[in-house]
Amino acid sequence: MKKNKGKAQKKRITPPQVQDVRSEGQDAKLHHILSVSLILIISIAIYSNTLKNGFVYDDAKTIVNNTLIKNLDNLPKLLPPLNPLLNKEGKGVVDYFAASGEMSYRPVVTLTYFIDYWLYGLKPWGYHLTNLILHSMNGVLLYIFLMLIIKTRCKTQDARDKIQETKGILSLTSNFLPLVSSLIFVTHPVLTEAVNAISFREDLLCFLFFISALILYISHRSLLIAHCSKFKAFSFQFSALSFYLLALLSKEMAITLPLIIFLYEWIYGKQPPLTNVPLNKGGLRGLYSILFNRYSIGYIIITFLYLYLRFYLFKNPVEETLNVWLLSERLMTIPYLILKYILLLIAPVSLSADYVITPVQSLISLKFIIPIIVIMIILLMVASLFFNLQSSIFNLQSMFGILFLLITLIPVYNAIPISNPLAERYLYLPMVGFAIIIGSPLTCLSVRSTQTGLMAHRSLLIAYCSLLIIISIYSFAVIKRNKIWADSYSLWVDTVIKMPESFRGHNNLGVVYEKQGRLDEAIKEYRMTLSLKPGYAEAHNNLGVVYAKQGQIDEAIKEFRTALSLKPGYAEAYNNLGIVYKKQGRLDEAIKEFRTALSLKPGYAEAHNNLGNVYEKEGQIDKAIEEYRMALSIKPDYVDAHNNLGIVYKKQGRLDEAIDKFLTVLKLNPDDPITHYNLAWTYNMKELNYKAIEELEFALRLKPDYTQARELLESLKMR
Numbered sequence: 001m002k003k004n005k006g007k008a009q010k011k012r013i014t015p016p017q018v019q020d021v022r023s024e025g026q027d028a029k030l031h032h033i034l035s036v037s038l039i040l041i042i043s044i045a046i047y048s049n050t051l052k053n054g055f056v057y058d059d060a061k062t063i064v065n066n067t068l069i070k071n072l073d074n075l076p077k078l079l080p081p082l083n084p085l086l087n088k089e090g091k092g093v094v095d096y097f098a099a100s101g102e103m104s105y106r107p108v109v110t111l112t113y114f115i116d117y118w119l120y121g122l123k124p125w126g127y128h129l130t131n132l133i134l135h136s137m138n139g140v141l142l143y144i145f146l147m148l149i150i151k152t153r154c155k156t157q158d159a160r161d162k163i164q165e166t167k168g169i170l171s172l173t174s175n176f177l178p179l180v181s182s183l184i185f186v187t188h189p190v191l192t193e194a195v196n197a198i199s200f201r202e203d204l205l206c207f208l209f210f211i212s213a214l215i216l217y218i219s220h221r222s223l224l225i226a227h228c229s230k231f232k233a234f235s236f237q238f239s240a241l242s243f244y245l246l247a248l249l250s251k252e253m254a255i256t257l258p259l260i261i262f263l264y265e266w267i268y269g270k271q272p273p274l275t276n277v278p279l280n281k282g283g284l285r286g287l288y289s290i291l292f293n294r295y296s297i298g299y300i301i302i303t304f305l306y307l308y309l310r311f312y313l314f315k316n317p318v319e320e321t322l323n324v325w326l327l328s329e330r331l332m333t334i335p336y337l338i339l340k341y342i343l344l345l346i347a348p349v350s351l352s353a354d355y356v357i358t359p360v361q362s363l364i365s366l367k368f369i370i371p372i373i374v375i376m377i378i379l380l381m382v383a384s385l386f387f388n389l390q391s392s393i394f395n396l397q398s399m400f401g402i403l404f405l406l407i408t409l410i411p412v413y414n415a416i417p418i419s420n421p422l423a424e425r426y427l428y429l430p431m432v433g434f435a436i437i438i439g440s441p442l443t444c445l446s447v448r449s450t451q452t453g454l455m456a457h458r459s460l461l462i463a464y465c466s467l468l469i470i471i472s473i474y475s476f477a478v479i480k481r482n483k484i485w486a487d488s489y490s491l492w493v494d495t496v497i498k499m500p501e502s503f504r505g506h507n508n509l510g511v512v513y514e515k516q517g518r519l520d521e522a523i524k525e526y527r528m529t530l531s532l533k534p535g536y537a538e539a540h541n542n543l544g545v546v547y548a549k550q551g552q553i554d555e556a557i558k559e560f561r562t563a564l565s566l567k568p569g570y571a572e573a574y575n576n577l578g579i580v581y582k583k584q585g586r587l588d589e590a591i592k593e594f595r596t597a598l599s600l601k602p603g604y605a606e607a608h609n610n611l612g613n614v615y616e617k618e619g620q621i622d623k624a625i626e627e628y629r630m631a632l633s634i635k636p637d638y639v640d641a642h643n644n645l646g647i648v649y650k651k652q653g654r655l656d657e658a659i660d661k662f663l664t665v666l667k668l669n670p671d672d673p674i675t676h677y678n679l680a681w682t683y684n685m686k687e688l689n690y691k692a693i694e695e696l697e698f699a700l701r702l703k704p705d706y707t708q709a710r711e712l713l714e715s716l717k718m719r
Helices: 002-010 016-052 059-064 072-078 091-100 107-120 124-151 157-165 167-187 189-196 198-225 230-248 252-268 284-291 296-313 317-321 327-346 366-387 394-408 431-448 454-484 488-498 503-515 519-532 537-549 553-566 571-583 587-600 605-618 621-634 639-652 655-668 673-685 689-702 707-717
Strands: none
Touching (some): 016 124, 016 189, 016 454, 059 107, 059 198, 072 107, 107 124, 107 198, 124 167, 124 189, 124 198, 167 431, 167 454, 198 230, 230 252, 230 296, 252 296, 252 394, 327 366, 366 394, 394 431, 488 503, 503 519, 503 537, 519 537, 571 587, 571 605, 587 605, 605 621, 605 639, 621 639, 639 673, 673 689, 673 707, 689 707
């Protein structure tokens, strides 16, 4: 009997409760897989048309004309202090800014450009693919982050008891809110600027490392509370701090991470890890415990170290020349900027690549009074949510979202001067807060469906229909906006239509017209730019370039000199002045201007090439060759320098070297008829007539009215 009893005990059936737990775990896993898949599918689908877009906005500076990223030997320049050429004046730091095209020290961003160039060369679709992947990953990371914070226990014992009583509601919240908020994030139209403009990739990278650091922080916190192994806990802590540093080296907005950690602890944390002082008790003692416990201190140290690097060691000298508002104007304009950002989030219509913001100059101005009233209402809402945290678990999410939005916007409030007071890309990280704010009421509607009866079904239907409508509208707007970012022409035409007072928009549109050969329209845009901003040196310089192309040399010189009077260190204006002096035959003056340009901008390949042209014209061939080689050492894919060097070699009778240079030019620019003609002449000099004929025929296919090529071809065929 005893043996049978023992056998019966071994055949014990799994209790129903255990089976329910396993079933719930499998359902949760399936839900996560489906949610992540949906986020990725929608994100990729609505941004897939960006792969057809070209380089726009600042991409020419940071990618196309950026010689730094085109040679892996330049990687050490990302760390100026380790550069052996660094001198006491900080030349290594200056070289980084001049070569990278960045306004501040962002080596992580520049590193990704190195990788993209190594993979794709100058094919725009590859760079856009990287941005698309980063944006999709960020949507998934946001989902994970929200899953973690929602599952965190509430701050007070009463609220935790209430959640325990409504376990089903909490379960539904933890499933629905992260998905809704993540879908709002990946589809919101205001983020199209950050995703489309490759030169604004810093926002995507900052988000990636910022949210990753928060995820690791929360995970590490849980390990400490659960008393896991010290090595595992340290690994998470070290990784979180590393991601924070990477976020800072991507963009300055990451400096708000410690404040977000404190916000998280205040709203969700029972108590800081490694302390025994609850946050809602103890006054200053509680605050001290969160600021200076063994874990938080690491973030504070990194923050102060970065501030030292950013504003002292790696400060861009150009920042000193920014035309900034008065401190009083900047402070009075902060409420107006906050209101503008809120409006962009709520109603993302008439989006623009540039916004015209004028400073608030009076406390009795409506531009100050109305935003202040709105902000006071928001703060009253936050206070109401704070005093009613125990009445609804959704007050937690709403309060966290509002404060997340306001805190992460701090670096772009323009209290510390920035070049653009307002831009859509600044909302990429703060969008997390807005997504939570919008997701919370939709989740409230879905939670009501846990009740029974007709009202429950109606609430669920309203929740899903609302989500579907929002996501559909956003997605359509994103796809449409991506087309505006297809090229510089469509982008800047759209900008000047929506923001007629944008001097930057008119100037950039003028550059587009100039490249298209529409010189009269370019002049019109540059004059419009100067009417909006009379002291804009770049517009005077650009206007001078157009006048020079039209043969109005005196007018061109006048514009270049005006540009230099406004901006004495303007290397490009000196270079352009040298070009027109060369056209006039004033070679000594041209040499002087080119040398001045090079003294201001040592890595200026175009100025070296132009100086070489003057030396070649003077018959100083050795000096010309030296300048051309210098230009190519800076910019290896510089077509004009290769071509000019080939011409000089041909004149010297160094035909093999000349042929090599012309072939290099044709690899970079196969459809240049002049280079085919030069190569044909060189083959003719080597008596390789059949090759010369091939090149001439190719040149005539590209340019049928090329008289010189036709005459040479006919003479060769008559031999």
